[in-house]
Amino acid sequence: MKYAYYNSCSLRSTGREYDKSLRAIFKKLDIELVEPKNWICCGSTLAHNVSRLLSLVLPLQNLAEIQKEGLDAVVVPCTACYSRFKTAQYEIAENPEMAAQVEEVIESRFEKKVKVIHPLEVLSSEPVISRLPELVEKDLSGLKVVSYYGCLLLRPPKIMEFDICEYPQTMDKILSAVGIPTLDWSHKTECCGGSLSITRPEIVRKLSRDLLEDAKAVGAEAISVPCTFCHLNLDVRQEEIEREHNVSYRLPILYFTELMALAMGVSEKDLLLKMHFVDTDSVLQKVVAR
Amino acid sequence: MEKIKELDLPSDHISEFGDLVKQMHDVDVNMCYQCRKCTSGCPVAEYMDYSPTQIIHAVRLGLKDMVLSSNTYWLCLACGTCTTRCPQETGLLEVMDALATIAESKGIRSNAPEIAKFYETGLSNMRFFGKLYDLGIAGMYKLKTGKLTQDMGMGIKMMRKGKLELLPTFQNQGEMRRIFKKVQEVEKKARGATDK
The missing domain is CATH 1.20.1050.140 (Glutathione S-transferase Yfyf (Class Pi); Chain A, domain 2)
Structure with a gap:
């Protein structure tokens, strides 16, 4: 291909x-x-x-x-x-x-x-998705993840034609195909504040905090994202949000591709996990030999 | 909050302002029947001086000054929730784009000057480099708004982590500049054709 x-x-x-x-x-x-x-x-x-x-x-x-x-x-x-x-x-x-x-x-x-x-569409379509389980080298079944889709990928549905826009499953299916279980949660498709990150950070901190709260409430240990804006707001601004509201989330935010790469045996040093603001060690500890 | 005036309008009425929005983005504000689904789902409605439902009604009534001096269309995240849930498929996303475009062209900055400045800074950066040079946008935006210390710690940490290019690189910038120029010419010609 x-x-x-x-x-x-x-x-x-x-x-x-x-x-x-x-x-x-x-x-x-x-x-x-x-x-x-x-x-x-x-x-x-x-x-x-x-x-x-x-x-x-x-x-x-x-x-x-x-x-x-x-x-x-x-x-x-x-x-x-x-x-x-x-x-x-x-x-x-x-x-x-x-x-x-x-x-x-x-x-x-x-x-x-x-x-x-x-x-996400390439990976969830046949024959790729059926091949994913055979490529798995590490066991990540002990890690609890929520899939976050955000807004741009899904809406408006008449243009994007991506999955079911109010309750998408694509990322959940792919992660589950590489042995990573995902939890259900209610903020899958909420907006993180994206384009206002630089101009109105207080709004972004409010919207992103709601997301982190819900992820934590359902017991997530990491959030999987498909978008650089979401990653920026949830990862880079997480510490600020914690300080502002006097809470501790410590929730690693990973691109779905990073989680898949870990499951497929890509070595940590071939990824750029050190670039993350929220430490990803808690995720790496869950990567075990099969 | 100022109340929107009740006007006695015929059922097929569309104001000149509403007509302009329709011309610009093929969206008919007359389709709206004020069910408020857009506002219910809008993640930033609480920060807006007029809700999306009020704004679309005001456009329909032709209350141009009220609409353009609001912060509603500047704060719009373009997340598409309103447009997705609208039972009439009215297309608030396009209304918001049309309003921002009108305000930009008239130099209207009230209520959210920092957002307008950010758009301008970002676009001139895009035109110059052919792609977005994040550090350049952030620096220029800070100079223009005087918000020199905001996010400073975050920015330094991002540089240390290698998340920001320190020096800009160019990407097919000649073509980008040609496109910006040509778009202006074609837009001017199209405006001339509709004025006649």
């Missing part, structure tokens, strides 16, 4: 752990990832606030590049990018006038739609 890989801004800075662990598990699965040479930023959570056309052009320019390189599907790990790519495709399909304006800017036409896929 071979996909284009949109390894965007955040996976090269705040979310390098995500990129590193994702590459490790895709390598084990013999899935080839090709970075498009001429990529640019997709507009992230910024462009759609100032210009609809710009917010459509930026992701579609990247898809045009991928099309030029002869690939028909792209894996997009960052949920903000994933959301922008899918929204842009949806909007030009619905609005021919916008589509014409986009084509005028990017100076190319879309003959065939490049398929935009989240790594």
Whole structure:
């Protein structure tokens, strides 16, 4: 299998752990990832606030590049990018006038739609998911995890078409396929405050605290995330939240790819767990030989 | 909180302001029947001066100044809960985008100037580097808002942990700048066509 890989801004800075662990598990699965040479930023959570056309052009320019390189599907790990790519495709399909304006800017036409896929979709689809159990090398069955999906991956469902938007199971299924049990909880799809992290940190601390509280209440020992924004707010800001509310969570926040990599026997030194703010030793202690 | 005026409107009424929002983002505020599902699910409704339900009604009534001077559309996280749950598929996400775009183009900054400054800082960084250079955005944002010490400890720790690129790198920045310029031209042309 071979996909284009949109390894965007955040996976090269705040979310390098995500990129590193994702590459490790895709390598084990013999899935080839090709970075498009001429990529640019997709507009992230910024462009759609100032210009609809710009917010459509930026992701579609990247898809045009991928099309030029002869690939028909792209894996997009960052949920903000994933959301922008899918929204842009949806909007030009619905609005021919916008589509014409986009084509005028990017100076190319879309003959065939490049398929935009989240790594969770690659891993949960056949034949990949059936192969996961045979790749498991370490036992993590003693670790209690909650899967957190957040907002960008799921909503609005008519555009994202990802799982059941109010009660998704994709990540739970994948983690369970590599022997990691997940707990049920009520904050699976709540927003962490994402784009307000820098401008209104007090709001983010409130929303993220609600998430940490619920995870702790159901007995979680770690939270599994698919998004660099969620990781930043829950991991990097966790200590601040604890200080503000005089509580102690000490909940490691791991990308689902990091948990999978640990189960698949990727050595700790080939991951970037030291980049985490909340110490991950409590998770590593639960990784035992089979 | 100021009360929204009751106006006697025909059933097919859509204000000029509502019409502008429709033109910009294909969203018809007339579809809303004020059930308040959007506000019930909104994670930041408690911080807004007018709730999403009130804002959409105000757009419908054409209360432009009230809407644009609110902080509602700035605080919107674009989490999509409102749009997902709306029984009328009205599309508040698009309404919020349209309002932010109108405010940005008119230089309206009241009620949440720091968020507007963050968008501007982020976009000019994106235009210049071709991708986002986080440390550059954070630094410039601090200079523009005067919030020099906010998150300073966190930022230093992030650098130590290797979560921030110390020096910027460029990514296809020539193409990015061409796109920004061309988007402005095409938008101007499209506006000219609808004005006629």
